[in-house]
Amino acid sequence: MKNLKPIRERLGLTQQALAAGIGCTQGNIGHYERGQLMPKPRAERLISFAQALGLPLSYDHVYGDVALPDLVQAGAILVPVVAQPCDAKCPVTAVASAKRAAAK
Known part of the structure; x- marks a missing residue:
């Protein structure tokens, strides 16, 4: 899957950090970056x-040839994430909620 590494680099994340954010292992990320199809x-x-x-993404960015967009908020603060699905208390959910509230 040729698109994952540019996505990860645009986000400024290591393989380990991205893996934690989407609930897989660093090894999985390495496989996806070398061409294995992401489920x-x-x-x-x-x-x-x-x-x-x-970083607003769609399936076309993940699987297709659509150019990656710029980060919506330059210099966004990255928060530690956990390797589990997000709920209302999840840091990623909190960041998204704060961004939505600020945009109103």
């Missing part, structure tokens, strides 16, 4: 995670 549920988590960090 759709994991791509959905990647899209949600990237959007919470200010």
Whole structure:
């Protein structure tokens, strides 16, 4: 999957940090970056995670040839994340909620 590394680099994350954010291992990220197809549920988590960090993505960015957008908020603060699905108390959810509130 040729698009994951540019996405990860645009977010300014290590393989380990991205893995923690989407609920997989660093080894999985390495495999995806070397061409293994990312399963759709994991791509959905990647899209949600990237959007919470200010990078609006779609399946076309993950699987297709669409150019990556710029970060919505330059210099966004990255918060530690946990390798589990997000709920209302999740730091990623909190960042996304704060961004939505600021935009209103």
